[in-house]
Amino acid sequence: MGNIDGPLVRCARPPVAIVTVNYNGGRFIGEFLCSVAALDYPAVRLVVVDCASRDGSPDLIVRLAPGAVLIRCTDNLGFTGGANLGIRWALARGFPYVLLLNNDTVFPSDLVSALIARAGPRTLVVPRVLLHGTAGLMDDTVGEFDLRRGVWRNWVFGRPCPPELSREREVAMASLCCLLAPASVFRHIGLLDERLFMYYEDFDFILRARSAGYRIWYVPRATVYHRKSASSGGGETPFKLYYATRNRVALLRRHGSRVEFLRFTLDFAVTRLVRAAQYASAGRTDLAVAMLRGWLDAYRGRMGCTFPPPGPIQT
Secondary structure, eight states: OOOOSSSOOOOSSOOEEEEEEESSOTTTHHHHHHHHHTOOOSSEEEEEEEESOSSSHHHHHHHHOTTSEEEEESSOOHHHHHHHHHHHHHHHTTOSEEEEEOTTEEOOTTHHHHHHTTOBTTEEEEEEEEETTSSSBBOSOEEEEETTTTEEESOOTTSBOOGGGSSOEEESEEOSSEEEEEHHHHHHHOSOOGGGOSSSHHHHHHHHHHHTTOEEEEEEEEEEEEOTTTTTTSSSOHHHHHHHHHHHHHHHHHHSOHHHHHHHHHHHHHHHHHHHHHHHHTTOHHHHHHHHHHHHHHHHTOOSSOSOOOOOOOO
16 A cells, blocks of 8 residues: 555655645546556655645545645646645655645556666656546657757557657656656755646756756556546646647747747747637637737747636536
């Protein structure tokens, strides 16, 4: 059994702090907590950072995982601010590894064991992430990244696992849906950029880590099942579209060359206007406005929490 109910277990295998951010996750947090409780790794501690949920999920967490560390925020700090609180808690207590893990995931009992077996002081480890409720279709969490356009190369989302992702290998990019990182990387390059709030913060973090000499190692036998965008409302929403648009621009401005960013800006302006017109013609002016607002805010440098998060999802 995973140890989420008692004090940290000291053993030959390095302790791992599992950090997850919760925002109105009552619909799925129970399954996540059950997966954590069933882990076969003997030295884990669950840290849940709740970002001002209004659906009663913090009380559910206390009831289902009474030994977990629950950090309650009075404001929604976004994924970046919430994750950073949990990371700081783990670093202050000397955990050598931090596992960032979305609370809308479920996973087999050997997840941490499979990841830690490939971890090291300069290695970040990621699993194969599949879309929850599908017959083994991939989520877009690992692969190659086109820094000129801010998109995945050879996008695998919703497809069967391709041959190149069926074996262990180093990858250029990974999301923070599930990522095991040595504590040293946070001390070396810093925490997540809270100005991004959420979306593209993972790409920024991975690019900084790789620039500092860390590698990203992909372990497909470690498997996670992910409910895509569950905490942000699912699917395409004004909230998600705003931050994805704004932060994509911010990422390329920060990590691309001036020439690359200029080319991206010209292309992005045309494609966003076309996309906005498509949204409007389909009766989704809310999406058009959110996307254009995110685009403008990126170039104005308006960062942080600048678009209200969605409330609890009614089911």
